[in-house]
Amino acid sequence: xxxxxxxxxxxxxxxxxxxxxxxxxxxxxxxxxxxxxxxxxxxxxxxxxxxxxxxxxxxxxxxxxxxxxxxxxxxxxxxxxxxxxxxxxxxxxxxxxxxxxxxxxxxxxxxxxxxxxxxxxxxxxxxxxxxxxxxxxxxxxxxxxxxxxxxxxxxxxxxxxxxxxxxxxxxxxxxxxxxxxxxxxxxxxxxxxxxxxxxxxxxxxxxxxxxxxxxxxxxxxxxxxxxxxxxxxxxxxxxxxxxxxxxxxxxxxxxxxxxxxxxxxxxxxxxxxxxxxxxxxxxxxxxxxxxxxxxxxxxxxxxxxxxxxxxxxxxxxxxxxxxxxxxxx
Amino acid sequence: xxxxxxxxxxxxxxxxxxxxxxxxxxxxxxxxxxxxxxxxxxxxxxxxxxxxxxxxxxxxxxxxxxxxxxxxxxxxxxxxxxxxxxxxxxxxxxxxxxxxxxxxxxxxxxxxxxxxxxxxxxxxxxxxxxxxxxxxxxxxxxxxxxxxxxxxxxxxxxxxxxxxxxxxxxxxxxxxxxxxxxxxxxxxxxxxxxxxxxxxxxxxxxxxxxxxxxxxxxxxxxxxxxxxxxxxxxxxxxxxxxxxxxxxxxxxxxxx
Numbered sequence: 001x002x003x004x005x006x007x008x009x010x011x012x013x014x015x016x017x018x019x020x021x022x023x024x025x026x027x028x029x030x031x032x033x034x035x036x037x038x039x040x041x042x043x044x045x046x047x048x049x050x051x052x053x054x055x056x057x058x059x060x061x062x063x064x065x066x067x068x069x070x071x072x073x074x075x076x077x078x079x080x081x082x083x084x085x086x087x088x089x090x091x092x093x094x095x096x097x098x099x100x101x102x103x104x105x106x107x108x109x110x111x112x113x114x115x116x117x118x119x120x121x122x123x124x125x126x127x128x129x130x131x132x133x134x135x136x137x138x139x140x141x142x143x144x145x146x147x148x149x150x151x152x153x154x155x156x157x158x159x160x161x162x163x164x165x166x167x168x169x170x171x172x173x174x175x176x177x178x179x180x181x182x183x184x185x186x187x188x189x190x191x192x193x194x195x196x197x198x199x200x201x202x203x204x205x206x207x208x209x210x211x212x213x214x215x216x217x218x219x220x221x222x223x224x225x226x227x228x229x230x231x232x233x234x235x236x237x238x239x240x241x242x243x244x245x246x247x248x249x250x251x252x253x254x255x256x257x258x259x260x261x262x263x264x265x266x267x268x269x270x271x272x273x274x275x276x277x278x279x280x281x282x283x284x285x286x287x288x289x290x291x292x293x294x295x296x297x298x299x300x301x302x303x304x305x306x307x308x309x310x311x312x313x314x315x316x317x318x319x320x321x322x323x324x325x326x327x328x329x
Numbered sequence: 330x331x332x333x334x335x336x337x338x339x340x341x342x343x344x345x346x347x348x349x350x351x352x353x354x355x356x357x358x359x360x361x362x363x364x365x366x367x368x369x370x371x372x373x374x375x376x377x378x379x380x381x382x383x384x385x386x387x388x389x390x391x392x393x394x395x396x397x398x399x400x401x402x403x404x405x406x407x408x409x410x411x412x413x414x415x416x417x418x419x420x421x422x423x424x425x426x427x428x429x430x431x432x433x434x435x436x437x438x439x440x441x442x443x444x445x446x447x448x449x450x451x452x453x454x455x456x457x458x459x460x461x462x463x464x465x466x467x468x469x470x471x472x473x474x475x476x477x478x479x480x481x482x483x484x485x486x487x488x489x490x491x492x493x494x495x496x497x498x499x500x501x502x503x504x505x506x507x508x509x510x511x512x513x514x515x516x517x518x519x520x521x522x523x524x525x526x527x528x529x530x531x532x533x534x535x536x537x538x539x540x541x542x543x544x545x546x547x548x549x550x551x552x553x554x555x556x557x558x559x560x561x562x563x564x565x566x567x568x569x570x571x572x573x574x575x576x577x578x579x580x581x582x583x584x585x
Binding site: 070072073096097098100101103104105107108109111112113114115116117129133134135136137138139140141142143144145146148149151187188189190191192193194195196197209210234235242243245246248252253255258259260261262266267269277287288290291299301302303304305306307308309310314315318319321322323326 | 340342343345348353355421422444445447448449450451452453456457459460461464465466467468469482486487488489490491492493494495496497498501504506507508511543545546547548549550551552553554555556557562563564565566570571573574575577578580581582584585
């Protein structure tokens, strides 16, 4: 058996989800998991080879023409062929937008079982026991997977802790380069551009020390001034979960999570945010998470250091009053 | 041009006791069902295409009679035709298998599916549909920019605040992200009126046949359902509201 790990592109080099997966899988006995093989599409890791030490036994590097490295149709074909030709094995990837598309595509093409959004994975010879969230993280299911033919496993970002120090003294990773094949060319899709939302005139929430972040629990955009005042009084910035952007209450530049930004404030104050996995993926590097939510079973309380079971619309005015008293005793 | 939109009925806030596991599959009892929110956005996207490009729209769902409500919502919002495939499963590959059989008959140029379901939270079904129908796929679509006879141009999220603009040959499958169009309010009167329409039963999910076709993908089973462990649970701040606010302020002041 082999363990394949798809290395998601990242401007910083190796993305944190790849390191999280590697940290977890490398602790499984090599006799069970086999060699750890990273798969990289394109030239994203050129000049960053040192970052690979201690992460993988082997790097499978795929050459692609410019523009194809961001086409998921192309990447799915490549992963399918690589695993087919170097397997059997288990493919691990992040439960990110790219992984959400690639996992089922590769699983279907290879006829392998796919378990998405995993938060735990216990590999035992020919089978594994995985745990995944359902119902917005309010329930967990245990899944038994037959690994005889391999499997595809996507992992919730932040569910597995990243080892801070990898073995810097480890041998260099052996690199196998695969030249481009015409059979990998896209048949159906053409990526014509990639753009990042402009932050012009906007605060950059990734730079904030304190983030006052709001979710659907805000109830209405009319209540925004309340949290704006709180953010101002605490010297922080406002951010939000996805539904707040969908409802048009705040611009996408304020969004935290898989589809928004990953933030690392000293304090992340989550107001009326339930804590869906897609949101939690963006707050994992935060120092201290404090959650206020009227639902005592909200999954946000499972990741927060401190929790308050209150309706934010009733609690925030009281908190503001306390701040005012502190300023003018 | 024909546009199909797949809508799933999902349980509303089920508790642990309402979930049962039979033969490695999850079933929900004693709970109400409503349209999966991501599919509700896909429905709005289909109606946007109907209004702008005069396409024919068909909504379909796989589930027992109790999820028929999602199709009444589709009709009430203006979808032209609806159909139900009878069957009950939480396994995404089986749900996809049932939908694929019907979609092969309908032959749409565009299939719209919500990016994931609120209950299983996996995002597999739309991808499986695209693979089985051999169509192009776009995931996390936030805008349908242009629709022509031979192609569709879309914008999709790719994470980290970035968006990609993609052209897909038709037929194509689009996994629709929330927020693609505003969710419009639906009055009870409209929903009630829609309930007077008969719902076409397309057929029954052939579990045995589907299981054989995708047998190798079925090599997993759900064995248990539980509440998340409390080990990582927050330290809850107690007291009356003023005391909680005071404690919270002290914590924040001490940290910063």
